[in-house]
Amino acid sequence: xxxxxxxxxxxxxxxxxxxxxxxxxxxxxxxxxxxxxxxxxxxxxxxxxxxxxxxxxxxxxxxxxxxxxxxxxxxxxxxxxxxxxxxxxxxxxxxxxxxxxxxxxxxxxxxxxxxxxxxxxxxxxxxxxxxxxxxxxxxxxxxxxxxxxxxxxxxxxxxxxxxxxxxxxxxxxxxxxxxxxxxxxxxxxxxxxxxxxxxxxxxxxxxxxxxxxxxxxxxxxxxxxxxxxxxxxxxxxxxxxxxxxxxxxxxxxxxxxxxxxxxxxxxxxxxxxxxxxxxxxxxxxxxxxxxxxxxxxxxxxxxxxxxxxxxxxxxxxxxxxxxxxxxxxxxxxxxxxxxxxxxxxxxxxxxxxxxxxxxxxxxxxxxxxxxxxxxxxxxxxxxxxxxxxxxxxxxxxxxxxxxxxxxxxxxxxxxxxxxxxxxxxxxxxxxxxxxxxxxxxxxxxxxxxxxxxxxxxxxxxxxxxxxxxxxxxxxxxxx
Numbered sequence: 001x002x003x004x005x006x007x008x009x010x011x012x013x014x015x016x017x018x019x020x021x022x023x024x025x026x027x028x029x030x031x032x033x034x035x036x037x038x039x040x041x042x043x044x045x046x047x048x049x050x051x052x053x054x055x056x057x058x059x060x061x062x063x064x065x066x067x068x069x070x071x072x073x074x075x076x077x078x079x080x081x082x083x084x085x086x087x088x089x090x091x092x093x094x095x096x097x098x099x100x101x102x103x104x105x106x107x108x109x110x111x112x113x114x115x116x117x118x119x120x121x122x123x124x125x126x127x128x129x130x131x132x133x134x135x136x137x138x139x140x141x142x143x144x145x146x147x148x149x150x151x152x153x154x155x156x157x158x159x160x161x162x163x164x165x166x167x168x169x170x171x172x173x174x175x176x177x178x179x180x181x182x183x184x185x186x187x188x189x190x191x192x193x194x195x196x197x198x199x200x201x202x203x204x205x206x207x208x209x210x211x212x213x214x215x216x217x218x219x220x221x222x223x224x225x226x227x228x229x230x231x232x233x234x235x236x237x238x239x240x241x242x243x244x245x246x247x248x249x250x251x252x253x254x255x256x257x258x259x260x261x262x263x264x265x266x267x268x269x270x271x272x273x274x275x276x277x278x279x280x281x282x283x284x285x286x287x288x289x290x291x292x293x294x295x296x297x298x299x300x301x302x303x304x305x306x307x308x309x310x311x312x313x314x315x316x317x318x319x320x321x322x323x324x325x326x327x328x329x330x331x332x333x334x335x336x337x338x339x340x341x342x343x344x345x346x347x348x349x350x351x352x353x354x355x356x357x358x359x360x361x362x363x364x365x366x367x368x369x370x371x372x373x374x375x376x377x378x379x380x381x382x383x384x385x386x387x388x389x390x391x392x393x394x395x396x397x398x399x400x401x402x403x404x405x406x407x408x409x410x411x412x413x414x415x416x417x418x419x420x421x422x423x424x425x426x427x428x429x430x431x432x433x434x435x436x437x438x439x440x441x442x443x444x445x446x447x448x449x450x451x452x453x454x455x456x457x458x459x460x461x462x463x464x465x466x467x468x469x470x471x472x473x474x475x476x477x478x479x
Contacts, residue, residue: 007065012072013095014326022094022101028054037061037071037173043103052091053107057100070173071100072330077146077175078102080331086137088157088170093327109158109165116153120222124257127219128287132279133167134212139275141169142205143298143359144331145338147184149174151211152193153218177334178205180358191234192224197269199235206269209278213264220257221249225265241267256283276360297361299335299352299392300371306391307374312424312440313460314377314390315431319407320397320461321389328397329389336388346382347372378432386431398461408457418451 022028026043032053033040038061043054062068078090094101112130116122122130134156141148148155150171158165174188185201195210197203217225225244226237243265244250245258260283263273278284306314321329339347339355349372356363363371375391376383383391397403411419411427425437444452444460452460 007068009059009062009068011095012059012062012068012100013075013093015095020092020094021096022054022056022103025092025094026052026054026103035171035173037067038099042106051106051108053104055102055104057102059098059100072327073177074172074175075100075102075327076330076334077172077177078104079328080144080335081141081146081172084137084140086133086167086169087140088168104170105159105168107157107159107168107170109160109162111154112156112158112167113153115158116218116222122219124220124254124283125287127216128257128284130167131212131216131219132284134169134215135275135278135284137167137169138208138212139279140298141175142208142275145177145179145335146172146331147176147178147205148172148208148211149176149188150190150193151208151215152190153215177331177338179338191231192226194235194238195269196239196241196267199239203269206272206274209264209272209275210269212275212278213261216264217243217261220253220261221247225261241265254283256281256286259283274360297356297359299339300356300361300363302392303371303375307371310440310443311377311428311433311435312444314375315428315433316407316411316457316461317390317393318377318386318431319410319427320403321386321393323403323406323410324389324393324397332389332392333385335392336385346384347388348382352383380432404458404461405454407461408454418453419457420451424452 022043025047026045029042029044031039031041035055038055038057040053040055043052044050045052057071062071075090075093078087081087082089088107089105091103091105093103134151138148138151148169150173151169155169155171157168157170159168160166176184178184182204184203187198187201189195189198189207189211193211193214195203195207198207214225217223226234226241228234228237243262250258260278260281263281264278266272273281306317309317336347337343339351341351341354349369352372353363353368356368372383373379373381375387377387377390378384408419409415411423413423413426414420419441421438421441424441428435428437428440441450441452444456446456446459447453
């Protein structure tokens with residue numbers, strides 16, 4: 001690129017040289033869909049034969065620095081929000097001269113939009129069941145500091161056709177990281193679903209809740225609440241904000257379902273319902289038989305999981321955290337910055353409490369204090385960046401063989417294939433941990449030879465993770 005070029009499309013994802021190419025992993029087959037920046041194709045894994053979807057973003061269509069940043073943000077966001085049952089999972093990323101490729105799980109059931117068209121509209125019970133999943137995944141994104149900005153039925157896919165198809169949120173191409181109080185001014189989204197404050201170019205994450213309100217109206221009636229022959233007419237209707245509850249089927253629908261729609265299609269973003277409030281709304285509770293249980297914070301849930309691990313596993317997770325790629329770490333860095341109010345590079349109990357209370361989570365002083373002191377591996381009274389990454393990294397990362405291999409090699413300094421007491425002691429000290437290394441080593445040394453080999457290391461890192469995955473509150477009686 002010449003020196004006058006304001007941006008570069010070379011190595012957008014910061015990949016190392018000789019990184020695995022998409023064609024080494026997949027046989028790319030038929031086209032499944034097309035977007036503004038590229039195409040989605042069916043991809044068959046050469047190793048396992050499993051079917052995935054590969055989204056190939058054309059570098060030729062990235063015409064400014066912002067376009068490049070948007071691609072980087074999309075990958076960072078997908079890595080951060082990973083692990084939720086209703087987020088489409090990112091399997092791997094690849095880059096070549098002409099494209100950035102995102103390999104994702106295949107959603108063979110197609111768009112939710114098609115299901116609505118097929119059905120005409122959903123019964124209240126069916127709409128509530130689907131809608132609860134949508135609100136739950138948006139709540140997950142918001143708590144991790146991510147705004148989707150393009151919520152619409154076309155971006156909710158089904159893993160398969162029929163009743164067993166699971167709902168998955170996809171296309172984070174317009175997604176953005178946000179901090180509490182931060183305002184956005186760029187006009188993005190899709191006409192029918194865009195919030196009035198987005199049209200006024202002064203908005204935040206509440207705009208996603210408006211879009212969910214539009215989706216709910218469509219689920220129940222088969223028609224959008226704000227419509228017109230042109231974009232201009234649609235926008236006028238959105239700004240006016242009149243909701244029609246007189247036309248069929250609305251007179252036959254319950255008052256509580258209409259109250260849920262009203263709470264979301266509230267013109268004033270400050271008065272609009274949050275995802276937390278909607279999950280507790282009487283209509284969703286009644287129609288989905290979900291009791292008003294306390295909703296746990298995503299960060300808190302992961303901190304609790306980290307808290308129940310022993311010191312050895314915590315330290316090893318910190319080593320793993322240092323080997324995460326730039327794209328995997330970017331989202332966690334944004335989340336850390338949004339909690340670290342004074343930009344000190346550490347998170348205090350007060351900063352964590354402020355972040356939790358912003359999302360309406362109540363936690364006792366004693367529990368929060370104890371939880372952070374257990375997650376505080378080096379015992380300095382605050383959570384530093386390494387501890388935060390280790391604690392909030394989703395456990396799915398531990399399935400990645402190459403990550404565990406690199407972490408093991410880091411601790412096994414002499415390359416013998418086994419971690420000795422001295423090597424473990426040195427690694428622990430690097431992270432400010434001065435516990436007895438021999439005792440910690442013994443906890444993972446299954447064959448009692450005084451060393452930790454790679455198989456024992458993998459067992460330590462992956463053991464009990466299935467339980468953690470299934471546990472919504474991993475330590476119910478810890479405090």
